[in-house]
Amino acid sequence: MNSNVAVSVPGGDVWLRRLSSVVSLSRAAQEAAAEIMSLGRPIPARDHIIRDGNRETSIKVLISGFACRYKFLPAGRRQITAFVLPGDLCDFGFVSSSPASQGVMALSPSIVGAVDVDRFASIVEEYPDLMAAVLRCAAIEQNATQELLLSLGGRNALQRVGHLLCELHFRMQSAGLLRDGQAFDLPVTQSELGEALGLSTVHVNRTVQTLRKLGLATWRDRVVSLPNPPGLAALSGFDPAYLKSEMA
Amino acid sequence: MNSNVAVSVPGGDVWLRRLSSVVSLSRAAQEAAAEIMSLGRPIPARDHIIRDGNRETSIKVLISGFACRYKFLPAGRRQITAFVLPGDLCDFGFVSSSPASQGVMALSPSIVGAVDVDRFASIVEEYPDLMAAVLRCAAIEQNATQELLLSLGGRNALQRVGHLLCELHFRMQSAGLLRDGQAFDLPVTQSELGEALGLSTVHVNRTVQTLRKLGLATWRDRVVSLPNPPGLAALSGFDPAYLKSEMA
DNA sequence: CGCTCGGTTGACTCGGGTCAAGGCCGGTGG
């Protein structure tokens, strides 16, 4: 199903960049981290990266592309619980040696790097800061999930979409993936946005149009640009604090 | 503000029980865990246990009572992100040495045990299983948050309330806190339930009544009983798998 | 060339929010 070709990683530094944004790493630790994540596997859009309930033997990092974590309701509806951007870990199950509690799927053609958990464990012995970095990433993850919970619990459609766009803008910026003019790629369907935000496709569509009319966001041909970030942040109550890690 | 009286802990074993339900601990590790958590501080209802943004110097465990984690929307609405039951850790910030990203408040008069993080760190050196147990608890926490996200994203009011009651029933059972006849204490107002489920107080009220009429749940005088647990689970799509840890 | 997928639009419906008022305690002070 998936291609098994290993490819060298052009943008492999997103992973290092991510870790460093969260904990300051020694030169040696950086090299160790970079070395273990040097190869990636291409994944076509809509393919699973991790299957729900699977006990993964490797730690997976998105190198390029776009992915999401999700769970299914018994009714059949899919709820997206998080978007995975380049540099992000796909699943944190390994931290507690638990199987994955949710699926991870590529939303656009992606490249995924992997490290064997045992190998990682032995590297971590030598560079404990790496583990600290991973735990920080997990904490930020958790914060993001809770922020989404806030959206579903207390924000209306306009604020939800606006808030998500602000978050993605911020994270893409951190990952160094903004185009010029502050725009960024959002290779996702409106229906998928709705699955994350608890909105119907139709209503996502109308909401996006309202944002455009308000001059707060444009989303065409899979590219989002935010002409007035502070305005959008104000409308949607976005405060990036929850995405930052306090360097103690 | 809070009373500073330290009290001996009658039900201090909920903590041990919780850890053991998640990882099997050696006798020595059990004793170490029990010993560090031998005293608790009483907290009146509505008092803060942890303030948002605070960098906690101790690890706090709810010994008895009932508490919640929450965040505020800019608009002023409060979103409860989790309920904390006896035996549960109040906050996991210490795992990544981050400050608390959310507040924790007692919903009924409670007793909270605490261990200094440094002390805990040194105990963990000797009994790594304890850390494993804590990480498992954190993972389950995360699962619960996501399940709440599923509720807000895709379940209607009846299912949300039903699902939450199923979850609390299950967790109270695990903690050994069921009364006879499968009933359990729920010392929470309908308004607070609404703050967790993204519903107005009024609608929570009507929903609870509907559940009673359906013969699926009764909630009177702060005591919940579920005459037909499988029926309620079916209605609300409850599957306790997400609350269990797979003993590898 | 026709099919499918994603985006767009309109008409209609409804679950749940809001507002407002009343009832039932338990606590407090005169």
Next chain:
DNA sequence: CCACCGGCCTTGACCCGAGTCAACCGAGCG
């Protein structure tokens, strides 16, 4: 002992944000 008051629960009337259903368009593709 009683009057009062503030939480919390309850109920009714009304309204609106968002879901649903259905149709259409354009683009990519086998």
